[in-house]
Amino acid sequence: MDTTCIMCPMGCALTITEENGVVTVTGNTCPRGAKYGVSEYTDPKRMVTTLVKVRGGGVLSVKTSAPIRKTLVPAALKAAAGVLLDHSVHAGDVVLADVAGSGEDLIATADLVYTEK
């Protein structure tokens, strides 16, 4: 697998290979790059930040409570798109529990004062 290291502005071009269960990173210039390369190869994770709809119009910003498996991101976005909020929430409140089976919740990142329209 080829990727770009994001640990610093150098942006080293990494090549990651696996042989007999041993993951090897080449192209890095520092140990942080090697560590990043291994995690991107074995278990890449991403924070998801997106919007959910509010009944009657408007949107609320949300995020996953922690980074989730990268492969689950499309499913998490789809699940978020299916939410239609009809009550007030505070920043930090769970909007959707265990999003896409990731083990993490979708939580509000802002307050929403819901008024019925």
Next chain:
Amino acid sequence: MKHFDVVIIGGGPAGMAAAIGAREQGASVAILERDVRLGGILNQCIHNGFGLHYFGEELTGPEYAERFRKKVLSDSGIKVYLEAMVLSLTEDRVVTAVSPTEGLIELSAGSVVLAMGCRERSAGAIGLIGTRPAGIYTAGMAQRLSNVDGFLVGKEVVILGSGDIGLIMARRMTSEGAKVKLVMELMPFSSGLKRNIVQCLQDYDIPLRYSTTVTRVTGKERLTGVYVAPVDDKLQPILEKEEYISCDTLLLSVGLIPENDLIAGSAIEMSRITSGAVVDEYRQTSVPGIFSAGNVLHVHDLVDNVSEEAYVAGTAAAKYARGAIEDTPCMQVTTGTGVRYALPQRIHKGEGTVRLYFRVDKVYRGMTVTARSEGVLLKKKKTMVLAPGEMQYIEIDKSLVMGDVCVALEE
């Protein structure tokens, strides 16, 4: 006319941090904000990555704003005027504004902090050739329409400019079901963060072409497509290689300009490089009692730096208002090889340390950053890589400074 020790123009991250700095000095503070709430552009930046330096944790824009907003709104010593558009500022610090609830607002100020932020360069500013259909937005405008107002601005998107807002919007539009066909960048490098290139483009297989630009746009009512072409080393398009890409939306992420219209034509000395005021280490402009901080002073890449800078300005503004800033002689901060600008542009003689923030003019590897005064080395810092998109600083000891200070890159 109401009087406040410190009047702050703008209630974004800079204005809020300045208010907190001023309040800690015991000043009475007013914030004039033109939007319906405090927070500025942070409110529309729903992605995370804010606050790593300032709070030691990763927050989204609304969360970062809320930390400051709570502090500001719970402080009875800060008067917040919302939906208040500032019309004028005089040299003797009378601020005039209008708002739907207050009507005409006239405030006299012991000191003023300019915290108006910046504005995006638009289609007109880059001389975009072709028709003027709907569907051409600046990236930040599209971001606001999406994240605050809940409208997706298009379905087939091309983005010009690889600054962070453009990259973030590529992911955002994709997340909402739009197809981002191409991101192009005029320069041979991106001014955006590596993390955004990987996580906003590569994760979604969105192509990024360097040294490429839009040569013209087509469409009558709505945008129907754009012509793109690679550019030569003088940044001129190679028209023989022009190519058509159909799309209904073009997002522009082509640079930010400090929004200094309010002080245009005033006695405040401006920098032609930053498009902001020339300031000392307190972020005081050439007009005593008028301070400037955040993106209105120079465009930052991290909000954490904005907060830090504005806190300094707010603290100093409060001290000025009570006559506690001594007017000691200043030395100039100049730039040498490889450094596009350094800020503050002048520093006072005295004790303590001061951070000189700077940006380089292109990508450099393995260079040493130096600060010299009259040829004498004050400080040096070895670097692996320096990029124009990442603001850097070098900290110097003021007591060592003999004359003007020069920040430069050396082999």
